[in-house]
Amino acid sequence: MSASWKQLSSQILLLLISCRHINTKTSSPTQPPLAPITPLKTDVRSIVLKGESHTEKMELVNPVNLTLECTWTGNQNKLPNITGYWRKDGEEIQNSRLSVQFHNGQYNIQQVFSIVSEENLGNYSCVFGNEAKISFILEAPQIGEERDKPIISYVGDSAVITCKMDDAKPMPNTWNWYRYNGTEKEQIFVAAEPHHYEIINKERKTRLVVHNLTEADSGLYYCGAVYAIGTTMSHVELKVITFMEPLKPFITIVVEVVVLVAAILLYERSQSKKKATAGDGTTADQKNMLPQGDDNATEGSSSMRQRKV
Amino acid sequence: MFFPLNRIMSPAPKDVLGYKPPDGGWGWMVVFGAHISIGFAYSTPKALSIFFKEIQMDLGASYSEIAWISSIMLAVMYAGGPVSSVLVTRFGSRPIVMTGGLMCGVSMATASFGSSIIYLYFCIGIIGGCGLSLNLNASLTIISKYFLVKRPLANGLAMAGSPVFLCFLAPVNQYLLARFGWRGSLLILGGMMLNCCVAGALMRPVTPPDKWTAFAPQTKVEQPNEHNTKIKRNFGRNAKKFLDLSFFKDRGFVIYLIGNVMFIFGAYAPIVFLSAYAINQGVEKYSAAYLLSIMGFVDMFIRPATGLIANSKWIRPRIQYFFSFAMVFNGTCHLLCPLIKSYAFLVVYAAFFGIGFGMVFALIFECLMDLMGSQRFPSAVGLVTIVECFPMLLGPPAAGLLVDVFGDYKYLFFMCGSVIVTGGLFLFVMNIYNYHMLDKEKAAKNNEQGQKDTENQDQAKTSEVEMEQTERNGAQQDVENAETVEI
Numbered sequence A: 001m002s003a004s005w006k007q008l009s010s011q012i013l014l015l016l017i018s019c020r021h022i023n024t025k026t027s028s029p030t031q032p033p034l035a036p037i038t039p040l041k042t043d044v045r046s047i048v049l050k051g052e053s054h055t056e057k058m059e060l061v062n063p064v065n066l067t068l069e070c071t072w073t074g075n076q077n078k079l080p081n082i083t084g085y086w087r088k089d090g091e092e093i094q095n096s097r098l099s100v101q102f103h104n105g106q107y108n109i110q111q112v113f114s115i116v117s118e119e120n121l122g123n124y125s126c127v128f129g130n131e132a133k134i135s136f137i138l139e140a141p142q143i144g145e146e147r148d149k150p151i152i153s154y155v156g157d158s159a160v161i162t163c164k165m166d167d168a169k170p171m172p173n174t175w176n177w178y179r180y181n182g183t184e185k186e187q188i189f190v191a192a193e194p195h196h197y198e199i200i201n202k203e204r205k206t207r208l209v210v211h212n213l214t215e216a217d218s219g220l221y222y223c224g225a226v227y228a229i230g231t232t233m234s235h236v237e238l239k240v241i242t243f244m245e246p247l248k249p250f251i252t253i254v255v256e257v258v259v260l261v262a263a264i265l266l267y268e269r270s271q272s273k274k275k276a277t278a279g280d281g282t283t284a285d286q287k288n289m290l291p292q293g294d295d296n297a298t299e300g301s302s303s304m305r306q307r308k309v
Numbered sequence B: 001m002f003f004p005l006n007r008i009m010s011p012a013p014k015d016v017l018g019y020k021p022p023d024g025g026w027g028w029m030v031v032f033g034a035h036i037s038i039g040f041a042y043s044t045p046k047a048l049s050i051f052f053k054e055i056q057m058d059l060g061a062s063y064s065e066i067a068w069i070s071s072i073m074l075a076v077m078y079a080g081g082p083v084s085s086v087l088v089t090r091f092g093s094r095p096i097v098m099t100g101g102l103m104c105g106v107s108m109a110t111a112s113f114g115s116s117i118i119y120l121y122f123c124i125g126i127i128g129g130c131g132l133s134l135n136l137n138a139s140l141t142i143i144s145k146y147f148l149v150k151r152p153l154a155n156g157l158a159m160a161g162s163p164v165f166l167c168f169l170a171p172v173n174q175y176l177l178a179r180f181g182w183r184g185s186l187l188i189l190g191g192m193m194l195n196c197c198v199a200g201a202l203m204r205p206v207t208p209p210d211k212w213t214a215f216a217p218q219t220k221v222e223q224p225n226e227h228n229t230k231i232k233r234n235f236g237r238n239a240k241k242f243l244d245l246s247f248f249k250d251r252g253f254v255i256y257l258i259g260n261v262m263f264i265f266g267a268y269a270p271i272v273f274l275s276a277y278a279i280n281q282g283v284e285k286y287s288a289a290y291l292l293s294i295m296g297f298v299d300m301f302i303r304p305a306t307g308l309i310a311n312s313k314w315i316r317p318r319i320q321y322f323f324s325f326a327m328v329f330n331g332t333c334h335l336l337c338p339l340i341k342s343y344a345f346l347v348v349y350a351a352f353f354g355i356g357f358g359m360v361f362a363l364i365f366e367c368l369m370d371l372m373g374s375q376r377f378p379s380a381v382g383l384v385t386i387v388e389c390f391p392m393l394l395g396p397p398a399a400g401l402l403v404d405v406f407g408d409y410k411y412l413f414f415m416c417g418s419v420i421v422t423g424g425l426f427l428f429v430m431n432i433y434n435y436h437m438l439d440k441e442k443a444a445k446n447n448e449q450g451q452k453d454t455e456n457q458d459q460a461k462t463s464e465v466e467m468e469q470t471e472r473n474g475a476q477q478d479v480e481n482a483e484t485v486e487i
Helices: A002-026 A244-278 A283-289 B027-059 B063-079 B081-091 B093-111 B117-146 B151-159 B161-193 B195-202 B216-221 B224-240 B245-249 B251-280 B285-311 B316-339 B343-406 B410-451 B456-461 B464-486
Strands: A041-049 A053-059 A064-072 A081-088 A098-103 A106-115 A122-128 A132-139 A151-154 A159-164 A174-180 A185-187 A197-202 A205-210 A219-226 A231-241
Touching: A041 A053, A041 A132, A064 A122, A064 A132, A081 A106, A106 A122, A151 A159, A151 B161, A159 A219, A159 A231, A159 B027, A174 A197, A174 A205, A174 A231, A205 A219, A231 B161, A244 B161, A244 B195, B027 B063, B027 B093, B027 B117, B027 B151, B027 B161, B027 B195, B063 B117, B063 B343, B081 B093, B081 B117, B081 B343, B093 B117, B093 B161, B093 B195, B117 B151, B117 B195, B117 B343, B151 B161, B151 B285, B151 B343, B161 B195, B161 B285, B245 B251, B245 B343, B251 B285, B251 B316, B251 B343, B251 B410, B285 B316, B285 B343, B316 B343, B316 B410, B343 B410
Parallel strands: A041 A064, A053 A132, A151 A231
Antiparallel strands: A064 A106, A081 A098, A081 A122, A098 A106, A122 A132, A159 A205, A174 A185, A174 A219, A197 A205, A219 A231
């Protein structure tokens, strides 16, 4: 009995190992999952190519069985038979090579792909011989307005980072926020640090508020729009600086202003002292003619006798 | 006898100003100071808009709430005119510009600590606006004190500060924003505005030259304390009238005011909507932004050039007509704009817009100085700016309303263009009428003068119109005299 148990257990063990092996095999990028497992919606996209290459962008929200159809009108040679194959993200998909006939003035290949999760998204290309190529870029709706400049904020202040999905694009199911901590993106959970972070989600917009900033909060922040097919990210950089940084140029400018004002007033005082010592008597009468407003104007030119009004 | 505040004019034309303005020398340093001061005054409200998006994100306010900051600043700057006039007349330009610069610097620096939109309204809008209003009025006044013969050129150079500083502040603000965020940028901008204090330090009060002793014997007759009491009494009377409504009895002033109100109403809306119109016509975003830069760049050179042209002996006596021509030119540009569809022609339009706009603004205060004379200019300009507050605030929203209602930008340009052209034509026609009436009055007065003695009391009892007429003739005569002396 024990021997058969051993045999059974070893067989089960082998089965388990081989199953796991099968799983890892099916998730490799070079194998297209050809047979759909659960009933998915189907969609077809056909492109007719007249030149040498074409790129088509497709936004997918939900898992789908997607049929991609490529039609090529051929070039001058118009060979009766060429090889066509599919590529995903630049690498040839195994077992996808076929012989394509020149029929009714065109070459035609098509393939059904099961797009279920994020790994299935990417750049699918159908290649005719080595001459013509049509690329289909399958992706989840991208976040349009990405902020290229960093957000600058100050220690002790609060910073607000926003992400918005275009009105034209489908609404995400939810939003997630991540922080890049040097090696990977780490999701931000408000519950873990409720006084530090605050996430406000409003359908198309999301706001991350970081309170009580410290310099350690500087870095890259990612907002992710979650769809059934996957998550699209957009990143923003946050820089936290102390108030000393703008204060230094400010103080420099204030010093420059004080120096210039003092220089101008001193120059004026020295000039009017020279004038006063040069010719004194005649200047006394002229004060009657000074326009009223300029009499009390300045302390700098007080070397001339002024009437105080 | 010819103290300006007494408002008792002696018959001799030179007494109107009381002295011969330097027209050069230190005056050019004063022009430089006025250039800086006016530059900050006009360009700061516009340059602040670069920070709005950041402030909006941080404080969680809507765009229109943030845009109010600029509007409040401009409104206070213009509305503070009368107060500023009184202060300038009392204390002279130098302390006022220095105070203004200090206020602006403090306002920006305190605004950088703000955490609510109301706080920003108060700091930037009200305090900053007050500071700028002090700067503007005082700078214009000191130019009128330092220059007479070369005054149009001095005005053109000083007013050129506005486009120069806008061209300078826009990229600087972008850089500051990227480096320090909006808070640090406001702090540093406040520091930069303290340079208005340097500009103020340059505004040395006018000391008349020694050779001007012709009227010395007459002044020796009067006792010093008599002078003082007269000055004090008259100052007290004038100080009570912040808004000296007697200006409205001056025909020339009213004409100028009406023409100006019409211009200001239509002037700013095309600037505000130019980029939007260009994008609407299919122009790409960055190219549309370039249009405004082109306009500003052309403006920078046109203002001093216009000042130079206005200074020439053919144009100077007819400067009011030149001003109306500039307005009509500006309005015509706007009227022709909707016919333009391509980007190349939009660039041409922007250039001509810059020319027209620069011409008008180079002359706008010169014409008021020409009408009012140096003594009444501070109060006049205060009154003009507070009245101009309304069209300035109402113009762009009214134009925006037109765009919303009709869905087409061309009505905006038609409205602005026609209002400005009408204003220009109004000025032209009414100035012809005004000069005609002044000549008639002058002829009548010369007949009268030939018959009776003119004493101070008689002059004081005559109507305001005659006083202005003498002042006006005096100002013009002064120009002619001064010009002949120069030559």
